Amino acid sequence: MAVALTLVRMKVAILRHSTKGQRGSTMATGGTLGLVLAAGTIYLAIQPGDWLAAAYAVWMLGWIIGPVFSGGGDETLRPEFFSLVGLPPQRLAAGLLVSAFVGVAPVISLIALSGLVVAGARESAVAALVAVPAMVLQLAVFVLLSKVAVAVLGIALRSRVGAVGAGLINGVVLAFLGQAWVFAVAFGQGGQIPGFVRYLPSGWGLLAVQGDYLALAAMAVLIALLLAAWAALLTRRAGANRTSARGRRPMRAATSQDAVVAKELRTWSRDLVRNHQLTFALAYGVFFAGAPLVLGWTGMLPWAAPIFIVMAASMTSNIYGTDGTALWLSLMTPGASDVRGRQRAWLVAVAPVALVLAVAFTSITGGPWALILAITAALLGGGAGMVPLLSVYALVPGTDPQRRAGNPLRTSEDDGALTGLAYLMMALVAVTAVPAGAVAALYGWWGVAAGIATGALCYWGLGRLAQRRLAAQGPELLHMMRTGRRPEGGPGTAFKLPDMPKAQRTIVMICWSLGAIPLIPQGVVAGVFISNGQLRHSWFLATYMTPGLRWPVVALMVAIGLTMYGLGLWIPHRAKKRAAG
Structure with a gap:
C-alpha cells in the first residue's frame, strides 16, 4: 500500500505541473469531449435494450485501441523509472495500477460508468448499491486491458512479424468501430444491439446490476489474471531489443538525393514502428471500405485506396520528429535535398499499394473509375507534399529511435500534440483531393488530369516550402529535437x-x-x-x-x-x- 500511495502522490505532482500551456488546453479539450460522451452514455442507461452494454463495449475498445494513437497511452510513470528500485514485478504492477486511476481519462470513464447506478436505480435499491463496486471493478478491467494491450504491442513491435500482426489487428478493430452499423444490420437486429454484447467483459458490470452477482466475482478474477499478466510483461519489457546479425547490402547512390531515398527506404523496411504504421493504414483502409460487403453493397470498396493514403499520411505526420537528431547528417551534407528524398521514399512506400488497391477494387465494382483515380492521384501528391511540410512547421520533438523505451509506441513526450497533428494531417491531405474530386464528379475523366496536376503541384510546391523552411531553420529544428524546447520564432512556433x-x-x-x-x-x-x-x-x-x-x-x-x-x-x-x- 505504501508503494501505491507514493506512486499516486508522484502522479498527482506531475499532473499538477503539466496542466499549463498547450498541454493543459489539450487536456481541457479532451476532458470536455469526454464529458459529452460520458453524458451520452449515462443517457443510454434509461433506454430500453442493450444500448448501455454496447456503449461500454465501445469504451472498452477505446481503452484498448486508444493508446495506438496516443503514443502508448498514459505513461506519466514509466516502469523503467523503477527498474533499479528492486520492487517485485507484482508489487510494482499493483502500485502502477492504483496510480493509473489518477488522470482525466479514468475520471471521465468513471463518470460514464455511473450509468450503472442509473440502471441499477431503475431495478431496485439493492441493484443501485451493487452498481458502486461494479463501477470500480469495471474501470479496473478497462485500465488493465489497456495496460496489457500496450505491453503486448510493445513486445510485438520488437519483431517484424509482431509489428505487422499488431498493425493488422489494430486496423481491423478500429475500422470495425467506424463501420459498426454494418454489422448491426447484418445481424438482422435493425435498430437493436446483438445480445452477445452483454456478455463481453465490458458488460459484466451491467450483468451484476441486473442480478447476476457472479459477474462481480468474474470481474475480480479477470482483474487478478490481468494484473499477473501485466506484471509478467513488465519484466519482459525491461529487456533490450536484439539487433539483427544478418548482412546488409551496401547502399550505392549517385547523388545526395538518392542517398536520402536509400536511407529512407531502409528506414521504412527496418523501423518496426513504421512497419506497424503502414500495416495499420492498409488494414484500416481495406477493412473500412470492405465492411459493407457483409450487406452485399460494394459501392464503398473502391474508396479503400484514398482511405489508405490519408491514414498513411496521418500516421507519418511527424516524420522528422520520429527520426530524431539524425537530421544533423543532412544538415552537415552540403547540397543534400532531404525533403525531396523523403518525398520520393514516401511515394515508393505508399503509391504502389494505393494504385493496386484503386485498380483492383474499382475493377470489382466497375467504377467510378474517373473519380477514384482522380482522388488517388491528388492524394498521393498531397500526402507526399504535406507530410514533410507539416512535420517541419509543426514538429513535435520525439525520442531518438535508439533511445526508445520499453514502449516503442511512445515516440514523443507530448501525446496530445501528436494526436492533434495526426488529425490535422488527415484534414489537410483530404482537402488536397477536393478540386480533383469536384472536376471528376462534373466532367468525368478530366478529373484524372486535374488529380495528376494538383498532385504534382502539391508535391512540388509544398515540398519546396518544406525545403526552404528546413534550410532556414535547420539548426533550430535540430536544437528543438535535442532539448525538447521550442525556441522563440523557431520551427513549430508558427502553429503554437x-x-x-x-x-x-x-x-x-x-x-x-x-x-x-x-x-x-x-x-x-x-x-x-x-x-x-x-x-x-x-x-x-x-x-x-x-x-x-x-x-x-x-x-x-x-x-x-x-x-x-x-x-x-x-x-x-x-x-x-x-x-x-
Whole structure:
C-alpha cells in the first residue's frame, strides 16, 4: 500500500505541473469531449435494450485501441523509472495500477460508468448499491486491458512479424468501430444491439446490476489474471531489443538525393514502428471500405485506396520528429535535398499499394473509375507534399529511435500534440483531393488530369516550402529535437497558440479537432454519394434528406466545417495582434 500511495502522490505532482500551456488546453479539450460522451452514455442507461452494454463495449475498445494513437497511452510513470528500485514485478504492477486511476481519462470513464447506478436505480435499491463496486471493478478491467494491450504491442513491435500482426489487428478493430452499423444490420437486429454484447467483459458490470452477482466475482478474477499478466510483461519489457546479425547490402547512390531515398527506404523496411504504421493504414483502409460487403453493397470498396493514403499520411505526420537528431547528417551534407528524398521514399512506400488497391477494387465494382483515380492521384501528391511540410512547421520533438523505451509506441513526450497533428494531417491531405474530386464528379475523366496536376503541384510546391523552411531553420529544428524546447520564432512556433484564456483555447482546439467532420464526411463525401445516387448510407446526414434538402444540407455542412476552421485561425490571430499591440 505504501508503494501505491507514493506512486499516486508522484502522479498527482506531475499532473499538477503539466496542466499549463498547450498541454493543459489539450487536456481541457479532451476532458470536455469526454464529458459529452460520458453524458451520452449515462443517457443510454434509461433506454430500453442493450444500448448501455454496447456503449461500454465501445469504451472498452477505446481503452484498448486508444493508446495506438496516443503514443502508448498514459505513461506519466514509466516502469523503467523503477527498474533499479528492486520492487517485485507484482508489487510494482499493483502500485502502477492504483496510480493509473489518477488522470482525466479514468475520471471521465468513471463518470460514464455511473450509468450503472442509473440502471441499477431503475431495478431496485439493492441493484443501485451493487452498481458502486461494479463501477470500480469495471474501470479496473478497462485500465488493465489497456495496460496489457500496450505491453503486448510493445513486445510485438520488437519483431517484424509482431509489428505487422499488431498493425493488422489494430486496423481491423478500429475500422470495425467506424463501420459498426454494418454489422448491426447484418445481424438482422435493425435498430437493436446483438445480445452477445452483454456478455463481453465490458458488460459484466451491467450483468451484476441486473442480478447476476457472479459477474462481480468474474470481474475480480479477470482483474487478478490481468494484473499477473501485466506484471509478467513488465519484466519482459525491461529487456533490450536484439539487433539483427544478418548482412546488409551496401547502399550505392549517385547523388545526395538518392542517398536520402536509400536511407529512407531502409528506414521504412527496418523501423518496426513504421512497419506497424503502414500495416495499420492498409488494414484500416481495406477493412473500412470492405465492411459493407457483409450487406452485399460494394459501392464503398473502391474508396479503400484514398482511405489508405490519408491514414498513411496521418500516421507519418511527424516524420522528422520520429527520426530524431539524425537530421544533423543532412544538415552537415552540403547540397543534400532531404525533403525531396523523403518525398520520393514516401511515394515508393505508399503509391504502389494505393494504385493496386484503386485498380483492383474499382475493377470489382466497375467504377467510378474517373473519380477514384482522380482522388488517388491528388492524394498521393498531397500526402507526399504535406507530410514533410507539416512535420517541419509543426514538429513535435520525439525520442531518438535508439533511445526508445520499453514502449516503442511512445515516440514523443507530448501525446496530445501528436494526436492533434495526426488529425490535422488527415484534414489537410483530404482537402488536397477536393478540386480533383469536384472536376471528376462534373466532367468525368478530366478529373484524372486535374488529380495528376494538383498532385504534382502539391508535391512540388509544398515540398519546396518544406525545403526552404528546413534550410532556414535547420539548426533550430535540430536544437528543438535535442532539448525538447521550442525556441522563440523557431520551427513549430508558427502553429503554437498564443497566450489566451482557457475558454478560447478550448474553442480553438475543438474547431481544429472536429472541423473535418462536417467539412469532409458530412459535406464533401456526402455530396459525392448524392451525385452518384447513393442514398441512406451510414451516418451521412444529407443522404437521408428529401430531394430538395440534400444539396442545401451538403452546403450547410461544408460551411460549418469552413467556419470552424476559420474560427480556429481567427481567434489565435486576434490574440497575437492584441499581444503585439
